[in-house]
Amino acid sequence: MEGIYFNRERFPFYLVLSLLLQGRGSTFTIDCSRFEQHGVDPSALDMVFDRKAFRPATNLSVPTQVNISFTLSAIRNVDERPQLFSSFLWLEMVWDNPFISWNPKKCKGITNISVATKNLWLPDIFIVESIDVDETPQGLIAYVSNDGRIRYKKPMKVASICSLDIFYFPFDQQNCTLTFRSFIYTVDNMLLGMEKEVWEIEDTSRDIVQTHGEWEFLGINKATPKMLVGDNLYDEIMFYVAMRRRPTLYIINLLVPSSFLVAIDAVSFYLPAESGNRAPFKITLLLGYNVFLLLMNDLLPTSGAPLITVYFALCLSLMVLSLLETVFIAYLLHLATNQPPPMPRWLHSLLLHCTCPRKYCPTVSHKGNEGLGLPPAQLPGVKEPVELVEKSPGPGEAEPAGGSGWTRAQREQEAQKRHRVELWVQFSHMMDTLLFRLYLLFMAFSILTVIGLWNT
Known part of the structure; x- marks a missing residue:
């Protein structure tokens, strides 16, 4: 009976096993x-x-x-x-x-x-x-x-x-x-x-x-x-x-227009800073670059910080920096033509070092801002520099008594003022040159980076 019961309990299992096998x-x-x-x-x-x-x-x-x-x-x-x-x-x-x-x-x-x-x-x-x-x-x-x-x-x-x-x-x-x-x-x-x-x-x-x-x-x-x-x-x-x-689509739609705008901003350095046309031109370029970034925002990835966004940020920073430099130079030129302040000694030394090679610079004694040996600069509205050396009176000519001391002091004061004007003008030109070279270096580095990444 136990065997019969055992077989009945396991009958479904044996049935499935028989079907499988x-x-x-x-x-x-x-x-x-x-x-x-x-x-x-x-x-x-x-x-x-x-x-x-x-x-x-x-x-x-x-x-x-x-x-x-x-x-x-x-x-x-x-x-x-x-x-x-x-x-x-x-x-x-x-x-x-x-x-x-x-x-x-x-x-x-x-x-x-x-x-x-x-x-x-x-x-x-x-x-x-x-x-x-x-x-x-x-x-x-x-x-x-x-x-x-x-x-x-x-x-x-x-x-x-x-x-x-x-x-x-x-x-x-x-x-x-x-x-x-x-x-x-x-x-x-x-x-x-x-x-x-x-x-x-x-x-x-x-x-x-x-x-x-x-x-x-x-x-x-x-x-x-x-x-x-x-x-x-x-x-x-x-x-x-x-x-x-x-990358062809993004190079044509993103990198090329951005490079053109930066190049035009670099060319704007050839506009005279004292003419008053450079600042409005740079403001127009800056506004156009912002509109360009807004229009091309859909092509840029929103997650993470890709290298191209760093490039756009650097371009925008350079354009803002050049605009600020233009405003600062316009302020310096306006100040120099009206009441030029004395140039600090460290700035005078830097200007002398950047504008004149050491082996050609004469040894001068620094007394304020005098005796720099720098070439005169011309500005609209600034008269020709007066001669610092007086003419020797000829035979039969007599120096006016009582007025010679006042005339000599006036001439020296006018000469110092014009010399300070020349220093500030040269300093503004040096800033323009440095920023222009920074633009050229940035554009060359950007082009080489794009070529390197494209070929890898």
Whole structure:
């Protein structure tokens, strides 16, 4: 009685086991006597279709080997704001079903048949970085060979998270990952492998990928780490998709107009500072540059601080600095033509050092701002310098008594005033020259940087 009770308790288990192991050995061979050249008898595969809810394995302790590969057919978009990489790819999965087998010689020479995927067990492979629901079309077909090998291809529109480095925008290169892993089966039930070598996947993708837009496909690498989730270990394959941005659009729309505006601002240094036309011209350029930045704001990434924003900030800073320098020089010239103050000793020494090489500068005794040996400068509204040396009275000429001392002091005071005017004028010219050279150095460095980044 105990034996009968024991068998009744375990009858469902033995029934399921018998279904799973039905046809062990030669009984796995499908009866294809009713196969025709243009059709397959559906009833011959009923035994396989009934097992679609179970992982196809004669020994459940042996994991199922699933080989995967994919073909990247299009790079749809790389969005820097939400850090997303959108692509379109064809995923291919290959595995063996030990319950499918037939002899082609007895089946009209048929070696492959197409079966609706709804009738087969499918691996639950997904992309870890994907943030969209799988929108695989319904009613796809898998190809089954006579030795039980199943080959299944499906299209995937993938929007995946990608850590984007936009510091070198628009000359940046991105490396996004696509990690394939099972959602349910651990390494005890499923192992992942490669159906094709990485170089084959890369060459096939390069031949058909549609990258006529902003991004250029570079290559694919892979890694095979294991993913530990709690106490469960999952097998996974990680692919690295490398791509590079085509910078031509951004060079034409961003860098070239900005460089033109900076170059025009540099040319404006040839306008005389004392004429009063330079400051309004620079203000107009500064306003135009701000309008340009506002219009081109949509082309710039909003996350992070790319190098191009630093370039725009430097251009704007240089234009503001040149405007302030123009205002300051106009103030100095106005002050110098009315009541020039004495030049500080340190500024006088700097001016003497910058305007005259040491070996040609005469040795002078510094007394205030006198005896600098600097050439006179001309300004509108400033009269010609008076002669500092008096003429010797000729024979028969008499010096007016009582007025000679006052006239000599007046002449010396006028000469010192004009000399101070010349110093401040030369100082303003020196500032103009230094800022103009800074403009030229900045533009040359910017051009070399763009060429270097473009060629790498």
